[in-house]
Amino acid sequence: MSRTKLALIADIHYYSPKLGVEGRAYELRSGGDQKCLAESGAVVDAVFARLKQSDIDALLIAGDVTNDGERVSHEEIREKFLDFEKTKPLYLITSTHDWCTDGNPRRFEGDRVYNDVEALDAPALDAYYAGFGKEKCIAEYVNGHGFHSRVFQVSDSLRLLAVNDDADGAGGASGYAEAHIRWAEEQIRAAKAAGNDIIAMEHHLLLPNVSPLINKGQSIADQFDMAARLADAGLRLMFVGHSHFQRTSEFVSPAGNKITQVNIGSLCGYPAPIDFLEVENGKATLSVEFLEGFTYNGKEYGAEFFKEHSAAVLYNVLNAAANDKQDFIDRLAAQGIRGKAFDKFYFLIRRLAHKALVVTVGRAGRLINFFTFGKGIDRAALKAHKKDRLLPYIIQIFLCTLDGSYLAKDMPDTVKTIVKDVSTLPRRVVKKLPVKKAKKEKLFRTLRQIEGIAQELVYPAAPDNLHCEIDL
Numbered sequence: 001m002s003r004t005k006l007a008l009i010a011d012i013h014y015y016s017p018k019l020g021v022e023g024r025a026y027e028l029r030s031g032g033d034q035k036c037l038a039e040s041g042a043v044v045d046a047v048f049a050r051l052k053q054s055d056i057d058a059l060l061i062a063g064d065v066t067n068d069g070e071r072v073s074h075e076e077i078r079e080k081f082l083d084f085e086k087t088k089p090l091y092l093i094t095s096t097h098d099w100c101t102d103g104n105p106r107r108f109e110g111d112r113v114y115n116d117v118e119a120l121d122a123p124a125l126d127a128y129y130a131g132f133g134k135e136k137c138i139a140e141y142v143n144g145h146g147f148h149s150r151v152f153q154v155s156d157s158l159r160l161l162a163v164n165d166d167a168d169g170a171g172g173a174s175g176y177a178e179a180h181i182r183w184a185e186e187q188i189r190a191a192k193a194a195g196n197d198i199i200a201m202e203h204h205l206l207l208p209n210v211s212p213l214i215n216k217g218q219s220i221a222d223q224f225d226m227a228a229r230l231a232d233a234g235l236r237l238m239f240v241g242h243s244h245f246q247r248t249s250e251f252v253s254p255a256g257n258k259i260t261q262v263n264i265g266s267l268c269g270y271p272a273p274i275d276f277l278e279v280e281n282g283k284a285t286l287s288v289e290f291l292e293g294f295t296y297n298g299k300e301y302g303a304e305f306f307k308e309h310s311a312a313v314l315y316n317v318l319n320a321a322a323n324d325k326q327d328f329i330d331r332l333a334a335q336g337i338r339g340k341a342f343d344k345f346y347f348l349i350r351r352l353a354h355k356a357l358v359v360t361v362g363r364a365g366r367l368i369n370f371f372t373f374g375k376g377i378d379r380a381a382l383k384a385h386k387k388d389r390l391l392p393y394i395i396q397i398f399l400c401t402l403d404g405s406y407l408a409k410d411m412p413d414t415v416k417t418i419v420k421d422v423s424t425l426p427r428r429v430v431k432k433l434p435v436k437k438a439k440k441e442k443l444f445r446t447l448r449q450i451e452g453i454a455q456e457l458v459y460p461a462a463p464d465n466l467h468c469e470i471d472l
Contacts, residue, residue, distance in 0.1 A: 003280040004155040007051050008201070009273075010062035010241030011266035013097060014040045014077040019070060019117065020108035028334035029108060032317070034244060034310045034402070035269040037067060039296045043268050044080055046294035052087040056276070058154055059084065060162075061092035062241040062264055063203030069100030069119040070107075074128060081132065091133040091152055093162050095203035095242070096174075099125050122146060122166070139190075141183040143168045149180070151187045158279050159191045161200035161235070169221025174204040176226055185233040192234050197279055197472040200230070201239040209247045209263045210401065210456070211449045218243050227261075228253035235259055236472045237284055239275070241266075246273045246288060246404035248463045260463070260470045262286060270310035271403040272303070279472065288404070288466040310402065311395045318391075321353035361393065361418070362386025368425065376425055381417040400457065404465030416458040423454030 013035050020026050021038035030037050051059055066073040081090055098120070105117040120128060123146045130148070138159075139151040147164040154160050161184060169175020176184065184200075191198035205219040206227050220226055230238070231253040239262050246265035252258045265273040272291035277284055293302045320328040325346050332342070342349060365382040369375070393415070427447040430440060 002155060002157050003278065004058075004158045005056050006058055006060055006154070006277045006279070007054070007056045008060045008062065008239055008262075008264055008275040008277060009047065009267045010203075010239075010264035011035075011064045011244055011268070012040065012044060012061070012077065013037070013064055013067045013266065013268055014044060014073050015067040016070060016072040016076050017041070018072050019106070023108060024111040024330075025113050025334075026108035028330055029106075029113075032313060032331055032335045033269075034313055035067075035266055036306070036309055037268075039294070039301070039305075040067070040268040041076070041080075042294045042296040042301075043272065043291065044077070047267065047272075047274060047291060048080065048084045050291075051274075052084065056088060058089040058091060060160065060201055060239070061090070062201045062239055063093050063095030064097040064241060065092065065094060066098050068102075068105045068117075069098050069125075070105045071118045071120055074098070074120050078128065081129075085132065089133060089136070089154075091154070091160060091162060092129060093164050093201065093203060094125050094129060094147075095164070095166055099166075126164075139187055141180060143177060143180055149184070151191075153196075157196055159187075159196045159198045161187055161191075161198060163200060163202040165202045165204050165220055171221065173221040175220035175222060181226060181229055185229060188230065188233040188235045197282060197284075198235065199237045199239070199277070199279070199284065199472070200235055203240065204242045205240050205263065206230075206238050206259075206261050207249065207251050209243060209245060209249045209261060211453050214453065215243050215245075224251075227251050227259055228255070228257075231255075231257040231259035237262070237470050239264060244269055245402055246271065246465055248286070248404070248465045248468055250463060260468075265402060265404070267291075269402070270306040270399060272306050273403075282472050284470040284472050286468050286470065290403075307399060310399060314395060314398060315391075318353050318356055321349050322357055325350070357391060359390050360386060361388045361390050364390050365418070368422075372425070372429070375428075377421040378417050381414040381421070384412070384414040385418070397457065411458075419454050419458050423451045427451065 015037040017038060036043065065077055084090055099122045100119045104115060105119045107114050107117050126146065126148045133152050136152045136154065137150050138153050141149045145167050147166050149163045152160045152162060163184065165174045165176065167174065168177050168180055188198055205215060207223050208215045208219050231251065232255050237260050241264050243263055244266040245263050247263045249261050250258055251261065262275065264275050265271060274289050274291065276287045276289065290303060293300060317331055320331050362382055365377045368377055427444060430443050430447065
């Protein structure tokens with residue numbers, strides 16, 4: 001079989017500058033988003049310039065190409081796609097943000113938000129992007145909502161199953177209706193029968209990639225059944241987007257067939273990942289790289305810009321809560337949270353936020369150990385970090401869930417011990433409470449999931465998120 005090399009990106013969320021990139025309203029919107037909005041076009045340009053000069057055979061894009069389905073954003077990003085395709089083939093699927101499922105496309109001017117923005121609706125969307133990869137489309141399925149799933153012959157030995165999973169699952173959730181999953185199974189078997197390798201991409205998660213507690217709702221409906229059916233049909237590798245995490249996970253069906261899910265992080269948010277996949281002789285090798293920089297309005301920005309922008313999502317809210325009640329309420333409102341509901345408790349919120357900004361690991365740990373009679377957190381581990389501020393550690397944990405780096409790679413064992421002890425503390429406390437057995441067991445199930453998330457961060461058992469091999 002011939003060697004095929006692909007680049008994969010997801011969740012561009014391209015935002016047209018014509019929708020407003022200045023003023024208080026835009027600042028609130030941008031400052032509360034992990035993604036970079038005004039800079040999204042510059043990021044795409046930098047990535048495309050790099051990929052045009054690379055040895056890839058094609059580029060795959062796993063949905064959410066625009067911020068909120070605005071027509072002007074579609075028009076501008078499509079021009080970038082058309083220009084890219086002059087050099088390399090491009091295959092894509094669209095998803096929820098491309099047709100603005102919340103019905104709320106916005107533009108920003110001064111301190112005001114306007115909803116008079118024209119958007120592309122779902123029926124128009126597929127036709128708008130149908131030309132990409134058209135010559136290599138060998139099979140097609142149209143679901144009841146008019147969305148198209150397609151199979152592309154990417155090379156003489158590799159096929160791509162590109163699934164649009166929007167609103168096709170049980171109860172109108174993302175996923176597969178019965179006819180849809182049967183079609184997908186047929187396409188997987190047909191590729192194998194033709195002596196081809198096959199990979200797939202859909203936008204929503206095939207399976208929760210961290211924990212059902214965090215992202216079950218980001219996954220398709222009937223997720224475990226669908227994953228098992230795809231694996232049993234012979235699919236071994238599925239690329240997804242949506243959660244903005246760069247994360248690789250595995251699932252084994254009851255019949256013993258394994259499928260690997262690679263969740264691609266958001267291109268315009270930290271850490272701006274580009275996934276590279278080499279396929280040859282039934283082996284797929286994944287290598288994830290991050291964009292090193294881009295130019296916006298004549299100014300150079302490095303990779304640290306993405307990290308600082310994402311970290312500011314947390315910091316800005318805390319800083320506003322500690323120092324400016326109206327700013328705090330405005331920032332919550334920009335994210336659809338009714339800030340006025342916090343008005344009567346602001347005196348307490350302000351105090352807690354101020355403490356969160358300045359508290360040290362030692363101070364927080366001593367407080368926990370005081371209430372747990374010294375059994376909350378390992379004292380030796382606390383002593384090693386007693387003067388360190390707590391907030392940078394919280395931000396680092398947040399960022400490592402996005403970039404797939406894990407804490408295990410760059411944090412000392414003492415920090416791992418603290419994270420582990422904190423994660424088990426709620427269960428240890430609940431265990432002592434005089435709560436009915438049934439309620440306690442329900443709480444335990446949730447708390448064990450929290451412990452599992454922390455355990456995975458500090459002692460990962462999953463495949464390497466940035467480099468791995470998959471048998472197809």
